[in-house]
Amino acid sequence: MAASKLLIPSLSHYRSLTSAASTFPARLLQHPPDLVSWVKNQGGFVHKAVKISQDATYGLGLVATAEIPQGSDLIIIPEHVPLKNFGDGDHPVLLDLARQVPEELWAMRLGLKLLFERAKVGSFWWPYISNLPETYSVPIFFAGEDIKNLQYAPLLYQVNKRCRFLLEFEQNVKHAVKDLKPSDHPFGGKDVDASALGWAMSAVSSRAFRLYGKKLPDEAYSNVVMMLPLIDMCNHSFNPNAKIVQEQDKVNAKMLIKVVAERVIKQNDPLNLNYGCLSNDLLLLDYGFVIPSNPYDCIELKYDGALIDAASMAAGISSPNFASPAPWQQQILSELNLDGEAPNLKVSIGGPDLVDGRLLAALRVLLSSNMETAKMCDLDALKSLSAEAPLGIGNEIASLRTVIALCVIALQHFPTKIMDDESQLGKGVSASTELAIQFRIQKKCLIIDVMRELTKKVQLLLAKVTDASRS
Numbered sequence: 290m291a292a293s294k295l296l297i298p299s300l301s302h303y304r305s306l307t308s309a310a311s312t313f314p315a316r317l318l319q320h321p322p323d324l325v326s327w328v329k330n331q332g333g334f335v336h337k338a339v340k341i342s343q344d345a346t347y348g349l350g351l352v353a354t355a356e357i358p359q360g361s362d363l364i365i366i367p368e369h370v371p372l373k374n375f376g377d378g379d380h381p382v383l384l385d386l387a388r389q390v391p392e393e394l395w396a397m398r399l400g401l402k403l404l405f406e407r408a409k410v411g412s413f414w415w416p417y418i419s420n421l422p423e424t425y426s427v428p429i430f431f432a433g434e435d436i437k438n439l440q441y442a443p444l445l446y447q448v449n450k451r452c453r454f455l456l457e458f459e460q461n462v463k464h465a466v467k468d469l470k471p472s473d474h475p476f477g478g479k480d481v482d483a484s485a486l487g488w489a490m491s492a493v494s495s496r497a498f499r500l501y502g503k504k505l506p507d508e509a510y511s512n513v514v515m516m517l518p519l520i521d522m523c524n525h526s527f528n529p530n531a532k533i534v535q536e537q538d539k540v541n542a543k544m545l546i547k548v549v550a551e552r553v554i555k556q557n558d559p560l561n562l563n564y565g566c567l568s569n570d571l572l573l574l575d576y577g578f579v580i581p582s583n584p585y586d587c588i589e590l591k592y593d594g595a596l597i598d599a600a601s602m603a604a605g606i607s608s609p610n611f612a613s614p615a616p617w618q619q620q621i622l623s624e625l626n627l628d629g630e631a632p633n634l635k636v637s638i639g640g641p642d643l644v645d646g647r648l649l650a651a652l653r654v655l656l657s658s659n660m661e662t663a664k665m666c667d668l669d670a671l672k673s674l675s676a677e678a679p680l681g682i683g684n685e686i687a688s689l690r691t692v693i694a695l696c697v698i699a700l701q702h703f704p705t706k707i708m709d710d711e712s713q714l715g716k717g718v719s720a721s722t723e724l725a726i727q728f729r730i731q732k733k734c735l736i737i738d739v740m741r742e743l744t745k746k747v748q749l750l751l752a753k754v755t756d757a758s759r760s
């Protein structure tokens with residue numbers, strides 16, 4: 290839903306950690322060491338036709354300088370090269386701080402290790418770290434105005450949460466290191482403020498991969514988050530030409546991490562990995578970019594009887610009863626976890642399913658007056674948009690029209706229209722304002738696309754009703 294007025298903390302007023310370099314995107318060192326050579330010197334492999342290149346939109350990336358056959362190894366890095374989380378023997382103060390980080394902000398844990406290595410004189414990973422971007426385009430660094438420019442409350446909530454965490458964690462870090470001798474100081478005596486913590490968290494969230502770690506007693510593998518030097522120069526595509534593979538080295542049984550060509554890669558093609566089937570919310574929060582027409586993007590709504598009653602009435606349904614369901618309907622809502630002791634009221638519109646299955650099932654059931662049919666119907670069929678009108682065509686038309694009306698309400702919550710957004714973009718705005726406006730344009734386009742798709746479905750159903758009444 291669109292944003293209400295919130296007091297939004299932001300890290301934008303914090304001074305950058307280092308002086309600005311002249312190249313885009315600025316790196317920690319203006320002339321960092323060559324990463325390809327470093328990986329090779331560490332016993333790694335880099336295909337001779339793979340080079341680092343610069344792109345105006347994506348920053349640095351990897352590109353093929355000649356055609357590369359499908360199945361070729363592109364990069365191999367040995368086990369000691371990835372930057373991983375602290376182990377038991379590591380700095381006790383940092384281990385303790387890492388334990389204070391909530392699970393959902395896992396990137397901060399590895400971020401502490403990254404800051405530790407960044408501050409350490411002679412760090413093994415300095416050739417890698419010095420190649421990292423100096424700044425990130427994630428919304429925690431947006432000015433307050435640009436956070437508001439996102440116009441979408443669930444994302445504002447997440448940005449707010451991250452900013453508050455970083456401001457509080459800054460105090461914890463300061464407290465933890467204040468009485469340490471210089472030789473014990475984990476950051477070489479350097480001040481680590483919320484901006485430095487935000488830099489590290491963003492470096493990790495935008496570049497780390499979740500891979501297999503150690504084999505567990507039950508023969509499964511643990512999950513480990515790692516930063517993969519050079520491999521993390523690959524940019525993202527939902528239609529990637531490369532993938533990451535883990536393999537055991539035949540010589541010393543150590544784990545190798547490889548990037549392999551998934552198909553023929555033509556000369557001058559960028560090497561892309563799929564970072565995951567992520568919504569624009571996650572892409573923006575963790576990586577600082579959005580994908581136009583992202584098939585995994587969606588809008589989040591709260592399942593709320595009064596809101597759905599309003600939507601149903603707007604859709605022309607005479608007396609909907611979402612706010613006061615019958616006991617048998619309430620029973621099905623509980624099975625959908627939309628009612629009961631600890632319901633999950635978060636539902637979504639958009640993404641591959643178009644309409645959240647739980648929302649669709651609830652609409653179908655609450656708009657049905659036929660208890661017997663509804664109770665007999667399989668829950669999976671009720672949740673599936675591709676199931677052919679499981680509770681009848683009239684019920685299906687009413688359900689889909691209600692979703693369309695919910696879309697209209699969601700659209701009305703945005704303070705500006707797409708036309709306004711586009712004209713603002715046309716005037717020339719800062720990079721973060723542009724990103725925020727692109728984000729909200731994409732959300733609005735998504736809603737309109739869903740409405741279009743559902744309207745088509747309603748029209749097909751209406752045509753069926755007309756055909757049936759003629760015959």
Ligand SMILES: C[S@@+](CC[C@H](N)C(=O)[O-])C[C@H]1O[C@@H](n2cnc3c(N)ncnc32)[C@H](O)[C@@H]1O
Pocket residue numbers: 314346347348349350422495496521522523524525526575576577578579
């Ligand atoms: C793993 S790094 C890739 C290397 C990075 N481009 C660099 O300059 O170091 C991920 C970052 O690359 C950029 N990026 C990757 N894929 C992108 C895409 N499809 N569109 C826009 N930016 C992208 C974003 O800044 C993202 O945070």
